[in-house]
Amino acid sequence: MFADITSEDGERGQVGIGTLIIFIAMVLVAAVAAGVLINTAGLLESTASDTGQDSQSQVSNQIDVVTAVGFNDGSGDVTQLNFTVKKSAGSDQIDLQDATVEFLSNDASTTLQYGANTSATQFATESLVGNGDQVLDNTTERVKITINATDVGDPLSPGEEATIRFVDQSGATTIYGVNVPDTISGETYVAV
CATH class of the missing domain: 1.20.5 (Single alpha-helices involved in coiled-coils or other helix-helix interfaces)
Incomplete structure (x- = not known):
């Protein structure tokens, strides 16, 4: 057992x-x-x-340039550039206070930050259509961006070209080419 x-x-x-x-x-x-x-x-x-x-x-995220205008101070050079911008369809909010604008020409290369007035290192904005702030919330808003080409160091002569890069807070870049007409005598502003 x-x-x-x-x-x-x-x-x-x-x-x-x-x-x-x-x-x-x-x-x-x-x-x-x-x-x-x-x-x-x-x-x-x-x-x-x-x-x-x-x-x-x-x-x-893209900034769309609706219009671009250059101002002639009477010397024959374009001394100020105004860009009317909006956000493109499908973009998130674009805060222009956090954006940068790069100005590139034959004689100057400068990165501009948002500022209350334009200087050699700043660009200014003005709300044209919308809620009055510097944030593009929808595609119907329009903001004018002003760059003083003289302060940047290169007033644009007739026939001269420049490249403007708008870089928003997310790093998205919009490139806009500026071409000054060959003759601008007698005009206070020109389409660029």
Whole structure:
């Protein structure tokens, strides 16, 4: 009725406990590794989502230039540039106080920040249509951006060209080419 316990049976039990301890240790290591993988995957997903949103903003946020006018101070050069701008369809809000304007010509290269008045490092804005602030909320709003070309260091002569880059708070860039007509004598303003 009772089986005899031999020395081999005791060794088999000890081997089973050792194997069980090793198995439990492997399960714990696998659980820790799985936790690290899950945390890393969550971090990568969050980073990828943020990068995707930033990229989408840079592509979809655009400033549209409706009109561009240059003013002649009587010397024959265009000394002031006025751009009427709006936000393009599908863009998020564009805060012109956080935007920059880059002025590039043959004689000058300057990055302008928002300012109450124009100087060598500032551009001014004036709300034409809308709620009166410097944030373009919808496509019906219009804001005038003024750049003083003399303060930037390059009043534009007849036939001269310049490139204006409008960069909004998300980094989206709108490039506008300014071409001064070959003859502007007698005109106080010209389309550029």
